[in-house]
Amino acid sequence: MKYSLLQKDPNSSARAGEITTDHGKIETPIFMPVGTVATVKGVHQRELREDINPDIILGNTYHLYLRPGMDILERAGGLHKFMGWDRNILTDSGGYQVYSLSGTRKIKEEGVNFKSHIDGSSHFFSPESVMEVQRTIGADIIMAFDECTPYPCDYGYAKNSMHMTHRWLDRCISHLEKVPVKYGYGQAFFPIVQGSTYKDLRKQSAEYIAEAGAVGNAIGGLSVGEPAEELYAMSEIVCDILPEDKPRYLMGVGTPINILENIALGVDMFDCVMPTRNARNGMLFTAEGTINIKNKKWEDDFSPLDDMGITWVDKEYSKAYLRHLFAANEYLGKQIATIHNLGFYLWLTRQAREHILAGDFRSWKDNMVKQMDKRL
Known part of the structure; x- marks a missing residue:
């Protein structure tokens, strides 16, 4: 994946850029329609391609892992071929779904035990297994496994969670080097900044993620109930630290106004x-x-x-x-x-x-x- 920063707005931190992957160009800023289970709900791929015309859509690791399952996706040749989509796809790692399953999951250093929302069956996600699942799905951009903290969240929990997310990131990077891509095209890997709504934690996490040297970076753990002012404050802190020459993805945001205000702060990619x-x-x-x-x-x-x-x-x-x-x-x-x-x-x-x-x-x-x- 390559990113080119083409222009900056003189009166804000907004940027226009271009991401290039093996499945084509992504002009930024960009909104990515959410195709959770290999479909943007209620829309045919032809309508998506010809009428809505996004450069990239999003799929979900947790949901695709459960259904249709990795065997089916691998036999199909990956998610692109399975759903008939020849443009870019990004997959999130399942961290948000783990957060949303608070009543049926247990988080520990090794990973997360959780129960399927479909049939109650037990499953385990680790940083290593999530990297393998995303290799099998075959998205162009894949995400590190992280913990998304709730809002509100006390400082101690947010700090411990952030450090665990950083340790998980190191494990993701190490394991990706051992697991080759499957379908003949590249995959870009984005780590995720956490830290809840605490400025010092967000700063610390952004610095850690920047040091990882990935080709792009994501901002997670926001749009989970915090006021808009907190969302903007955290985005501004993080964007001031993340490298300027790499794309920035704000996960799960948001309203049209949220998107414009975050573009002004230097964010390039959105989904919601x-x-x-x-x-x-x-x-x-x-x-x-x-x-x-x-x-x-x-x-x-x-x-x-x-x-x-x-x-x-x-x-x-x-x-x-x-x-x-x-x-x-x-x-x-x-x-x-x-x-x-x-x-x-x-x-x-x-x-x-x-x-x-x-x-x-x-x-x-x-x-x-x-x-x-x-x-x-």
């Missing part, structure tokens, strides 16, 4: 289930504010879904029709809303990139934040 999950509940993100399409006010609004939208659904369907589909509990409504929201997120990050290259990102961002912070 919000555009797809909220779409299935009738919430549409637009450049002019957020629409709850279930509201009665849209019942006889026959205007296009979004005049400024970039996907075909934005012009093809009216607000009244989409409201009707949700009222009738027709799954097509959720699909339309999902395509719209993902298209909007990709449009937003690509607009950010254009304005960074033009040198006026800060003023554009401030105006967009005001506009999007409205309920229509």
Whole structure:
């Protein structure tokens, strides 16, 4: 993997760059649609490729490990071939899922014992096994195994967890050297900064991760309930330390406003289930504010879904029709809303990139934040 920093915004820390892997180019800043179990929920790969058009999507190690399982993925030739996706894929390591399974898992130095959310069967993840699983999945960018701490989290726990994440990182790096890639193309490895919302821990962790010398770096343990101000403060601390000549990935973030504010702080890559999950509940993100399409006010609004939208659904369907589909509990409504929201997120990050290259990102961002912070 190669990263080129093309331009910095003169009035913020925003950057425009380009990542190149064996599966093509990724123009940054970028939003990565979440394809947890080898599918971006409710969207065909053709729609994903032709209408939403992301350079990269995300898969999940924990979920893919459980289903369809490593045997199937290896026989298929890896996740790309299994799901019919010839562009870039990033896999997270399962650390967040371990965090979310707090009632059915036990964390220790060796790794994590957990029970499947599907059938209750017992499993074990270690830094070494997670590296082997991600080799088998075959994503272009793979993540270190880490512990994602909850919010709030007391200082002692956050500190101990951070140091364990660092020790796990060393084990991941050591084991990756022993496990070759499987499908004839390279894999880039990103370690993850932790430290909860404690400034000194975030600084210490960012320094440790920077010293690891990986080709890219991630920021984890945020967007787990902390106020937006804490999220931004932690991102700023970490971005000031992580190398400028390598991409920075903020995991699991967030709202459109969160994304723009973190781009301004120097983050390059984002993923979040919000555009797809909220779409299935009738919430549409637009450049002019957020629409709850279930509201009665849209019942006889026959205007296009979004005049400024970039996907075909934005012009093809009216607000009244989409409201009707949700009222009738027709799954097509959720699909339309999902395509719209993902298209909007990709449009937003690509607009950010254009304005960074033009040198006026800060003023554009401030105006967009005001506009999007409205309920229509």
